[in-house]
Amino acid sequence: MNSTPLIELREVSKIYPLPSGDVIALDRVSLSIQEGEFMAIMGPSGSGKSTLLNQLGCLDRPTSGDLIIDGKNTRDMDDRELTSLRLNTIGYIFQKFNLIPLLTAYENVEYPFLMKHRKPDDTGHVSGLLSMMGIDQALAIHKPPELSGGQQQRVAVARALVNDPRILLCDEPTGNLDSVTGGQIMEMIADLNRKGRTVLMVTHDPTVAQFAQRTIIIRDGRIA
Amino acid sequence: MKNKDIILQLSVRSIRLHLLRSVLAALGIVIGVVAIASMGMMGANMTLSVTEDLSEMANILVVKASSGERSGGMPGPGGGGAPGDGEELITEKQFSDIERIAAKYGTVYAVHSESDTIEIGDSRRRATIYGLDPDILPAILTLQDGAYPKSTTSVIVGPSLAERMDLKLGSKIDIGDPDEGSVTTVRVVGIIEERGMSMDLNTDSAIIGSDKLFTMMYGGEGEYDQVNVILDDINDADLVTTVITDELNKKEEQVSVQDSSRMVENITETIGTLTSFVMAIAGISLLVAAVSIFNVMMMSVTERVREIGILRSIGTQKTEVRKMFIYESGILGVIGAVIGAAASIAIGWVVVLAMVGSTEYFFAPGSLVYIPFAMMVGIIVCVVSGVYPAWNASNLDPIEALRAE
Ligand SMILES: Nc1ncnc2c1ncn2[C@@H]1O[C@H](COP(=O)(O)OP(=O)(O)O)[C@@H](O)[C@H]1O
Ligand SMILES: [Mg+2]
Numbered sequence: 001m002n003s004t005p006l007i008e009l010r011e012v013s014k015i016y017p018l019p020s021g022d023v024i025a026l027d028r029v030s031l032s033i034q035e036g037e038f039m040a041i042m043g044p045s046g047s048g049k050s051t052l053l054n055q056l057g058c059l060d061r062p063t064s065g066d067l068i069i070d071g072k073n074t075r076d077m078d079d080r081e082l083t084s085l086r087l088n089t090i091g092y093i094f095q096k097f098n099l100i101p102l103l104t105a106y107e108n109v110e111y112p113f114l115m116k117h118r119k120p121d122d123t124g125h126v127s128g129l130l131s132m133m134g135i136d137q138a139l140a141i142h143k144p145p146e147l148s149g150g151q152q153q154r155v156a157v158a159r160a161l162v163n164d165p166r167i168l169l170c171d172e173p174t175g176n177l178d179s180v181t182g183g184q185i186m187e188m189i190a191d192l193n194r195k196g197r198t199v200l201m202v203t204h205d206p207t208v209a210q211f212a213q214r215t216i217i218i219r220d221g222r223i224a
Numbered sequence: 225m226k227n228k229d230i231i232l233q234l235s236v237r238s239i240r241l242h243l244l245r246s247v248l249a250a251l252g253i254v255i256g257v258v259a260i261a262s263m264g265m266m267g268a269n270m271t272l273s274v275t276e277d278l279s280e281m282a283n284i285l286v287v288k289a290s291s292g293e294r295s296g297g298m299p300g301p302g303g304g305g306a307p308g309d310g311e312e313l314i315t316e317k318q319f320s321d322i323e324r325i326a327a328k329y330g331t332v333y334a335v336h337s338e339s340d341t342i343e344i345g346d347s348r349r350r351a352t353i354y355g356l357d358p359d360i361l362p363a364i365l366t367l368q369d370g371a372y373p374k375s376t377t378s379v380i381v382g383p384s385l386a387e388r389m390d391l392k393l394g395s396k397i398d399i400g401d402p403d404e405g406s407v408t409t410v411r412v413v414g415i416i417e418e419r420g421m422s423m424d425l426n427t428d429s430a431i432i433g434s435d436k437l438f439t440m441m442y443g444g445e446g447e448y449d450q451v452n453v454i455l456d457d458i459n460d461a462d463l464v465t466t467v468i469t470d471e472l473n474k475k476e477e478q479v480s481v482q483d484s485s486r487m488v489e490n491i492t493e494t495i496g497t498l499t500s501f502v503m504a505i506a507g508i509s510l511l512v513a514a515v516s517i518f519n520v521m522m523m524s525v526t527e528r529v530r531e532i533g534i535l536r537s538i539g540t541q542k543t544e545v546r547k548m549f550i551y552e553s554g555i556l557g558v559i560g561a562v563i564g565a566a567a568s569i570a571i572g573w574v575v576v577l578a579m580v581g582s583t584e585y586f587f588a589p590g591s592l593v594y595i596p597f598a599m600m601v602g603i604i605v606c607v608v609s610g611v612y613p614a615w616n617a618s619n620l621d622p623i624e625a626l627r628a629e
Contacts, residue, residue: 054623057537060622080541084541087540094626098537101531102234102238103230103233111230112538
């Protein structure tokens, strides 16, 4: 019904070899995601949701199978190209926020911009994103440990957006937040999807999954 | 915000976060830099002061008659006894040959010399007696007092001898051992300025008289202990040496020419070798420093595994991660090198004063150059120590790194 998908998985498996035996974290998963889709990924703990998202985020390579992003097979890319894909095309939001502790909130958001453009942001883009996320200038000069969980996740969302990525990957983004703050973050992400971004979100929360157009359930490394 | 280089910022902040540990690691570099710089400066100051002492006579060639083995392998009759009194002399013919060759390059003069007993008042000692052409004296010796000798009863003396024996203008000296033969009494008419150690004439403790006085006392007319050539241009040394040896040694080796510039070269070279050796030993302290830098860098990588995972996951290239840690070790190196350089000036001064005895050349470029040199070595050692930790950091698996803590 649609044109070529933005993301396509073909028989993707991920096996962790352990002394106690191989762990098959992903078992021949095939999946197509169209540009602009909002897909929720649900499933019990340890079922392989994060592993799937890490594959999509090019943080890892499949043990077997192919991952095609925007028509390019990631198998043919070297580390430099995959890294640059993470910088330019993918925005990652983690459950644990994962801000850089040595940098202020502002610098955390500016960091991917600097990596991409090799010059400081003089257009106000970074400040704009921060205020859109509800982080004012006084707050932006603080380092992550001085911010609340909700504030940190807002900064993390701003950081994920700074290079205007086509794909937003969220691994339980509200998992460490209270329900009110979590709801606000969800609203923001849903809004980003309405503006055209492809969103893939791992979540435990069925109400969160209601924002999505499509939900897949992972069990034992397979799409149920 | 003016973060020119955010990667550099991260390195600086990481060092600031662990300031004490970083400073301690840099301390090793400080010590290494100080050790290398002060040893280097010591050598340089030694070389400079020795060269200064020796270069005054670097334009002197000394021609002596060769003694000992002859080429040809014909053993002399009678079982090869020692010739004469063990020392060969330059003949009048050879002297005039040398004069003919070398006169146009400088001053040529012949030297008689003998060691003999002298007596001044009640005290006796031995001294070197030189016999020189009186006309040449003003050209080769400077007096601090008095005049050059004009007669066979007057002499000039070296300053050390004059001081030790309390000689004044007009003092009398008896030359010769009264138990063995005749004694000649001479009068001091001049005192020579200090000349230091030299290979042509060692006048500081000697008595210098005319050649007539000398031959009156010891005979040996037309035979000289050595012929000295004072060159106008130091660069002629090799040429004159070659011509003299070629012409006088045509059939067999009769004379040898000692070139003092070569001696200066040899001494400088020896000091240079010693300095390099001492500096290499000082460099061992840098090896210890390298281990401590390596250790601190490995610690920094281990502590920041998760941060590295974050940086990689949001699109930081391996080269940037590597750069971050190389910067970190480089900054430690620069801090150590700068403090080390400052300390080197103070400690180097003390070392030079103690070992060389004079800081006259301390600020000469040839001496100070060891400070930037030691700094460079220190910084390079630091950067190299950081290479493996940096390589390690950049090759961490992003997912593994993110799971850390
Ligand atoms: N780095 C790893 N090494 C070994 N096993 C792993 C690793 N990462 C994940 N696993 C295993 O793979 C399975 C899937 O993990 P994960 O994708 O994190 O699950 P989820 O995110 O759904 O909770 C689990 O059994 C987990 O123990
Ligand atoms: Mg998970």
